Each structure stands twice: as C-alpha cells, then as structure tokens.
Amino acid sequence: MKLVHVAPHVFEEASGPSYSIPRLCSALIDAGAELDLLAMQWDSEDRREDPPPMLHYFPMGSGPKRLGRSPQLFRALRDRVGSGQVDVVHSHILWQMNSIYPARAVKGTPTKLVASPRGSLSKTAMKQGSWTKPIFWHLLQRSALAAADCLHATSMQECEDMRRLGFRQPVCILPNGVELPEQPSIEVPRRHEVLYLGRLHRIKGIENLLHAWSIVAAKFPSWDLRIAGPTESYGRGSGHADRLKQMASELGLERVTFDDPKYGDEKFQAYRQAAVYVLPSFSENFGMTVAEALASGTPVITTKGAPWERLEAAGAGWWIDIGVEPLVAALQEAMSKPMETLADMGRAGRAFVRRDYDWTNIGRSMRDVYQWLIAKGDRPDCVHLS
DSSP states (O other): OEEEEEEEEOOOOOOOOHHHHHHHHHHHHTTTOOOEEEEEOGGGSSSSSOOOEEEEEOOOOSSSSSGOOOOOHHHHHHHHHHHHOOEEEEEEOSGGGGGGGGHHHHHHSEEEEEEEOOTTSSSHHHHOOOTHHHIIIIIIIIHHTTTTSSEEHHHHHHHHHHHHHTSSSSEEEOOOOOOOOOOOOOOOOOHHSSEESSOOGGTTTHHHHHHHHHGGGGOTTTOOEEEEOHHHOGGGSSSHHHHHHHHHHHTTTEEEEEEEOHHHHHHHHHHHHEEEEEEEOOOSSSSSHHHHHTTTTTTTETTTTTSSSSTTTTTEEEESSSSSSHHHHHHHHHHSSSSHHHHHHHHHHHHHHHHHHHHHHHHHHHHHHHHHHHHSOOOOEEEOOO
16 A cells, blocks of 8 residues: 655654654554655754655745745655555645645545544634634635545544534544653652643643642642743744743742753653643644653643543543633642552553554554555444544
C-alpha cells in the first residue's frame, strides 16, 4: 500500500500534531505501508536536523504566512498522485492551503482521500482565530472536507462535531497513541506542584486555572502552580503569555511560576516531578498532554472539553465541567490527598495508556481503514457510517 500524508508543519520540537502525525506515519510503516509525509517549512529553524526518510519539506510560497501556500508541495503531491501508484492521501489539520491541496490532487483519480481535522471543527475552535476563517471555510475548506472519502476523528466527541456540521462520510475514530517514557530506576520524589504544560492560548482555559488558584492557594501553602509552554503555535508573538502574567499579578497570586516550554526528556521530567497535571481547556480533539502526563505516572485533572471521559473510571484523575468552580473543587480534592494516593492514581494512569493507546495497534487499525477504502478488506469496527 502506497500512502501520502500531508501536514502544515512538523517542527523540530515535537509536541501535539508535530508529534502525533509523524508517529502515526511511523506506525503505518511498521504495519507494512510505503509512505511519504509532505510538510511545509515555516522558518529555517523549523526543519528537523535529521529528518526520517519519509519526511519531505517544501518551502512556503508568496502571500500571507498564515495561509500556508506552498506551490512546490502541491506540485509534488499532484505528481505523486498522477503516477497512479498512490492508494490513499491523508490530509491533517485545517485552515491552511495544505488542507486544500489533497482534494484538488485526488479529484478525478482512483486515489482515496482521508482528512483529519484534529480538533479544528469544535464549536470553540470554529469561533477562534481571525475574521478570515469564515471566508476560508465557505470558499475552500468545507468543499475540501466534503471531498474526503473518510474523515478521521480522535474521539467520539470530534465525530459528533463533524456530524453537526453536516458531514456524512464514514468516520474512523482512532485516538492518538502515546509512547511510554522509561521511568527512572529510582522513583523521582514528587513535588507539591500542580503543573500546566502546553501552549499558552485562550482555548486552553488557563485564565480559569489562575482564578481557581486564587481561591485554593491559601488553603494549601505547601503547594505551587507551574505553567510552562510556548505562547502560540507557529511562533506568533507573546501577547497571551503577557496577559496571563499580568492577570496573575492583578490577582496577587502567590507561588505561581511561568516557565519556558519543555520538550523531550525535560518535558517528561516536568510531568514526573509534578503531583498533579491540569488541562483546563475549553476544547480539545484529544489532549496529547493528558496522555503524556498519564504515561509519566501523573494523575490528571481535565475538563469535559477534552475527550477523556474514561479518566475517572481508570482511577487516574478527574474529568470535570468547564469553569472555575469545578476546577476549584477538583484541585481541593486532589491537593487534599496524600502523596502516596496520588502516586497510586498515577500508576493506574500509566497502566491505562499502556493498554489503550499503543501506537502499534493504532497503526494497524488505520492501515485496516485504508484497506477497506480501497476495497481490500472488511469495514473495521472503528469506522462509523452516517
């Protein structure tokens, strides 16, 4: 099977889609597929120093950077499809031209098209961004998604977003996987620390976390709140980080630290040191940092804006309503527990992701979806019909 995946970016410091897209591609290769991953190079420093053979970078074209034009990427994609050897093109993420090119390239050919919006279709996400988004949607994006033979959602919640917008194609529901980091031979002492690690963006609900901290901090004087992460994707400005720091100052918050982004081993060390991880988002299609925290043995508090309803059943954390009051209640409950109880919850979370979020199984399942699309296999259970 010959596959081509298309993504807007695969940054050197891998997190979110920059991690999950290449990792899915690697799992598909391990499952026996032949695959190319085409991505745009936003800046000179974005290119990975030692890219895997499957990864091919293409320069940005003229026009506004946020539009993500890359005529060279489109020509390369069109040439690959035109060879008649590509079975499936899989497009990732919306709102740049990279998500429009695949529909144009496969039109009139036997090549099948799969599209992964990766959270871009939630009610909150649809309202976020510039005034140009509705125009892009009506002129280009909706029709490009409608051309897909199958849509990919990482949760039932995301599938429901697709149906709400009128898309009736088959939808395969497969979560992102997570690689279990090696745990130190000697267990790292946990700090009395609540950690948020991720992008500093309005959609993440960090303002609610700061308001909640202003209520609980005085009751737990031995605990700290640590907020670490880049301010925006694609390296845009530091405006929101500055607003969060100003808010913390205006609320007179104590024991709150704003830290630099964490990647690689440093990221997992941050998870392991914290007693609790919190993701207070308004909307997530998956919530990769939840999976990473659980894989690191750290219990999690997250909102119903993230599709982690099984978190509580696994005994690994709290799945709460969006807002300040639910955060206050969950933080108070978590911070009142003995550290050993929190450690037990962390161990349960690690076992949970080892069982249900293994990349090998996810790669095989996605391969089976492709085989079904090209009429070489039965419909997998993960594919939901309209």
